[in-house]
Amino acid sequence: MSQPTPPPAPGSSDRIAPLATARSLAMAIGPPALALCIILMLIPPTRTVIYPAYLVGYVFWFGIALGGASLTMLHHLTGGTWGLLIRRPLEAAALTIIPLAILFVPLLFGLDVLYPWARAGGADEPLIAHKAGYLNPTAFALRAAFYFGLWILLAWLINRGTDRQDQTSDRAPSRSLARISAPGLGLVFLTATFAAIDWMMSLEPDWYSSIYGAMLITGWGLATFAAMTLVAAALRSQPELRPVARPRVFQDLASLMLAFVMLWAYTSFMQYLIIWSGNLSEEIPWYLRRSRGGWQLFVAILILFHFLAPFLLLLMRDLKRRADWLLGFSAAILGLHLIDTIWLILPAQVRDPLSPQVGLPILQLLLVLVATAGIGGLCVSFFLDRLARRPLMPLHDPAVDGLAHLRDDETDDQTEAYPAPAPTPRA
């Protein structure tokens, strides 16, 4: 597997010291871990173990790449100072769809391991035969090629537009970005839904749920916000970011994370409640597989730490304004998002949902970490390289106007404006 990362331009990657350090770390971990994954894919006895683990790692990083493009486009539509702080990380994350497109190729050689519909005789089952026109290896690959083509095009367009805006104070590039963003966001939502159906829902080809795409997309949105907040908090002392790396902006980012925590919980719980109350034989196995054989532990972790704890913590304004606290918090959210992704993908391997409980696949869970590190190593170093090549803050973005009104002593409500609080001196 060749490294998709282009050689860094002279002096660019080292421009920002923390980025260079993180990048060399990612480069040290990524390629060996990825090589191990590829080797295991080539050995017949281990390929059944590594492919699902690889898919988990892949989907984890894919969500952040797609979230990068989506949130960039969202920011072009809505504006707001929160986007200034994370815009460059978002744009760089959107570009990681390029290495991810290459890293998708190994999956095509393991379709028979992952998907019952791709196995020999898999389409003999009447329910699968019904949708064989949609679920077959050729159609799967063609659709993936279409999705990646679209996503790469959008990632390229938003990055090109932002480069142009950096060079001129005329707002024309931003206006054309806003024009692309509205249809772009809709197209990404739609293609991401079908990617979620293709890559994850069809792991259990007889199961279906119409909220699935929305549920996955909100999870990816949360992961993206967590990753971007992490990057922003780590870079908070960079001189370029000084105008925006302020408590008020971090508070906004944390509030947006809260919104996504709630959306994720809402979509997940609605799917559960509807399927539980319907209790139909074609729907309920999905939850049976995921609530037995040790997976109930994952359910408990997700409810407590993917919803309840972040929900309560993110209600506290003092915490939300602290970048150092958000750094650790965002890292924890990313870890929990990985647990969520594992829980969505790995239990699908249990064919009979009522089979005797076999316990968690411990080896496979360890391999998930290897695959996540391998794919992540490449994506992160690509991301860091892209991030370091440009100014850390967009130079002439329309949202820069909002900075003039940004006051840290002002909170998101007006309670403290009556009576007006004493102005707090800032260093």
Next chain:
Amino acid sequence: MAQATLRHDETGDVPVLGPGHTYGTVTDKISSIVLTEPPRPGWIFGFAVSFVLLLMFLFAVLNLLVRGIGIWGVNVPIGWGFDIVNFVWWIGIGHAGTLISAILLLLRQDWRTSINRFAEAMTLFAVSCAGLYPLLHLGRPWLFYWLLPYPNTMALWPQWRSPLIFDVFAVSTYATVSLLFWYVGLIPDLATLRDRAKSRIGKVIYGFLAMGWRGSARHWHRYRTAYLLLAGLATPLVVSVHTIVALDFTVGIIPGWHTTIFPPYFVAGAIYSGFAMVLTLSIPLRSYYGLKDFITDKHLDNMAKVMLVTGLIVTYGYLMEAFMAWYGGNPYEEFMILKDRPTGPYAHTWWLLLLCNCTIVQLFWFRYFRTHPIWLWVISIVINIGMWLERYVIVVTSLHADFLPSSWGMYHGTIWDYMTYYGSIGLFLTLLFLFIRVLPVISITEMRELVHEVHERGHARGGPAVTPGTAHP
């Protein structure tokens, strides 16, 4: 005046407030509709028509109470008809108010200021209309309290697993919080009206409702805290009410009802229809009462954008529903979604619904349609009709052809169904016409605040600023 509001400021945006306004002009303009103007002929005419419709509603309901729900078109396979369709339609319309008041407040969207009061009032009246339908559908509405969990000797206890019971609590909570939110927001304005009222009776009533408001710093501080807390409380309610309405359907495993995308797409649909109703009402209102400086073209543009987004989410919902009906391979689901609805006896409603909700709203991609009030007004009415049809398609088609052909049937609304439906529009409009005459349709307080903010912003940019002048009480 229309020319003035179209003037772009330095950033190329249409302003959220017409130029040249001060604290005084804002107060005069908004309070004059209530205090000094005699009823205008248009108002009298509109009120009279609405009142006639309201009387028709009362007549239909009286007949219902005397003769029972047999006068409606509901029958054995189709036990939910116009009553549930109208319930969902009205409750959906009632969502825009809280969204505008609470969520847009928390998101610091200053353009919400001039439409929130009006949208909240609309919410309250729509929820009142909505609440009547399930009660009337009970057959014996005077026993409504049987829905509540209270100790009784009949061994009667609600089924807590049923979303119909969640509905009782969701809707009543929503109505209560919306009412409180509206009232708390009104208090400073009621004090303004009290101070400016000429008649004794006006002074007493507004004075009573203003609860001794004097505008002291402490009053403002507490008012703001209460208002914000209520906004926080109201936010989850925007989602919860229509989610539970969606669960009413999905928990039933009838083909076409049991699909997991329902809750989010019902919520989006509710906001969609709510904004459509806000536009349907505010466009004539702002033109008739000359409020174009307050409800500017910027507001209309933003509302059109919200409708485009929610319309696309609704379309996504239809698409997912249809795709999963095929992908899932359940023959009943497939028959209902892909065969009966597009080609069955109710096909015309389904095609009309796609035309109204998914196709016509695409015009909002173009600025021309978002900024021309007449187009906006027509499209918003089309969307109101489309959202009614959506509920009709969901309720009626799914029930009319379920698993066994022997239990299939047909449903058509009777004259009494239509009278109740149009009558409830009369109830809604009557309340709205009264509201326009007795309370300020736009929040005077928040408009004064907006004048101040626009002034400050003008200073910050160094451009020509409006001078707020001295504050009125």
